[in-house]
Amino acid sequence: xxxxxxxxxxxxxxxxxxxxxxxxxxxxxxxxxxxxxxxxxxxxxxxxxxxxxxxxxxxxxxxxxxxxxxxxxxxxxxxxxxxxxxxxxxxxxxxxxxxxxxxxxxxxxxxxxxxxxxxxxxxxxxxxxxxxxxxxxxxxxxxxxxxxxxxxxxxxxxxxxxxxxxxxxxxxxxxxxxxxxxxxxxxxxxxxxxxxxxxxxxxxxxxxxxxxxxxxxxxxxxxxxxxxxxxxxxxxxxxxxxxxxxxxxxxxxxxxxxxxxxxxxxxxxxxxxxxxxxxxxxxxxxxxxxxxxxxxxxxxxxxxxxxxxxxxxxxxxxxx
Numbered sequence: 001x002x003x004x005x006x007x008x009x010x011x012x013x014x015x016x017x018x019x020x021x022x023x024x025x026x027x028x029x030x031x032x033x034x035x036x037x038x039x040x041x042x043x044x045x046x047x048x049x050x051x052x053x054x055x056x057x058x059x060x061x062x063x064x065x066x067x068x069x070x071x072x073x074x075x076x077x078x079x080x081x082x083x084x085x086x087x088x089x090x091x092x093x094x095x096x097x098x099x100x101x102x103x104x105x106x107x108x109x110x111x112x113x114x115x116x117x118x119x120x121x122x123x124x125x126x127x128x129x130x131x132x133x134x135x136x137x138x139x140x141x142x143x144x145x146x147x148x149x150x151x152x153x154x155x156x157x158x159x160x161x162x163x164x165x166x167x168x169x170x171x172x173x174x175x176x177x178x179x180x181x182x183x184x185x186x187x188x189x190x191x192x193x194x195x196x197x198x199x200x201x202x203x204x205x206x207x208x209x210x211x212x213x214x215x216x217x218x219x220x221x222x223x224x225x226x227x228x229x230x231x232x233x234x235x236x237x238x239x240x241x242x243x244x245x246x247x248x249x250x251x252x253x254x255x256x257x258x259x260x261x262x263x264x265x266x267x268x269x270x271x272x273x274x275x276x277x278x279x280x281x282x283x284x285x286x287x288x289x290x291x292x293x294x295x296x297x298x299x300x301x302x303x304x305x306x307x308x309x310x311x312x313x314x315x316x317x318x319x320x
Contacts, residue, residue, distance in 0.1 A: 003059075005050055006313030007069040008115060011035065011087035014042075016049040017307060018057070018064070019314035023126030025307060027053045039091035043098065047105055061106040068313035069098060070115035077160065080112055111316060114156070117163065118312030119302075120147025121154050123265045125315050127308065128300035132262040136255060137302070138165060139268035140248075143178070144186040148259060154316070166190065170251045185251040189244040189277075191223045191270050198226055198240055208236040227273045241276035248277070249284025256289055256297055267302025274301060 001020045008015040011033060018027040029049045035042055046069070054061065073085025073092065080099025085092040102110040120129075120137035129135040129149065137147045144166030148155040156162050166186035167179050174183030175196065187193045199218045202210060209229040214220040229237035252264060270277065278299075286294055304311055 002318055003064045004314040004317035005053065005064060005067040006118075006310040006315070006317075007046055007050070007067065008118075008309035008313060009033070009042075009046070009069055009071055009088075010115070010309075011072065014046060014049060015306065015310045016046070016053050017310035017314060018053045018059075019311055021315075021318050023122065023311055023315060025311065027056045028307075028310075029053050033088070035088045035092075039089070039096060042088070043096075043101060047102070050102075050106065061108050064108065066109035066111065066317040067102050067106060068111040068113060068118070068316045069102070070118040070309045070313045071098070071112050072115050075112045075114070075160070077112055080110065082112065109317070111320070113154075113313065113316055114147070114160075114163075115309050116145030117147040117154055117156060118316060119145075119267065119304075119308040120149055120163075120265070120312070121316055121319075122304055122308045122312030123267070123302055124149040125319065126311065127303040128265045129263050134259065134261045135263045135265060136165075136259055136261045137265045137267065138252070139302075140190060140266065140270035141268040142191050144190045144268075146255075148261075150259070154320070165251070165255055168251055168254065170247050170254075185247060189248045189251075189270075194223055194226065194240060194244050194270070195221055197243070201236075201240075205236045209234040210237060223270060223273065227276070230273070230276050238276060241273060242280045244270075245277040245280030246284050248281045249286075250288060252281070252285050253288035256285075256293060260293070261297060263298050263300055265300045265302050267304075267308065271301060 003020050006017045014033050015030045017025050029052050074083045082096045082098050099110045099112045116139050123129045123137050124135050135149045139145045146163040146165035148163045167184045169183050170185045171183035175187040177184035177187035198221050213225050226237045
């Protein structure tokens, strides 16, 4: 059976998976990125992790079809070089020929692709989106990312940045986003957006359980803590999630009117509060989407969890 290596390179962890053509994980290694130790250290760690994953089942690099790295930033796919990833440190804000380095080391093809695109590819092939032709995947975590599978192909756009759903404007005079714009959906409904909003309004709500849970320290406010308050029946906490879901519903309706997918797959850390964010999100979405699409676009929750990026990277080698 055909096999490939998928590398999910993140700011805090590296997940290396050996995956077969069915999307099954055969061997794995996960380690902290330790990007503060420098670019060369991270690259050497990736190499050693790949060797470890292969050695665990007595394979050599010649026994697999290739390697793909899911990268959290901008890249030049043709040059097989990363261009910009601030979460990995200063050395990753310029060209790093990561794909070429891995090709030279292992003497097999190596590819680079956006990490969120690869999550979409995995969910479409073997996860919540299987069986569809066109699908949108949205990952709601610290930020908001998205990937598009269009008529069975991973769609990256003319400049390689298709699917930047997180930076679509939903509230023109809203909070400032990390991109510098105002009112992006990422600034409102991501984990960081929810936390910032909560910190801004919490002083006006001394009755909220959130105050006790954060020990009256705004810096301790997290989505998990807000969720705990909601579980205890705290109205402010549920209102905060309602607001995030409301704006997500508006944004997703706009997205669907452009892409026309069969399915929207929602994942990421904030998806863990689906019972609070899902209802207002779907309610607003179906209120705003064209009547002709109401019965034709479905929602699914992502199935592959934290392995999605690594699985998608390996399957990109096998089915790109």
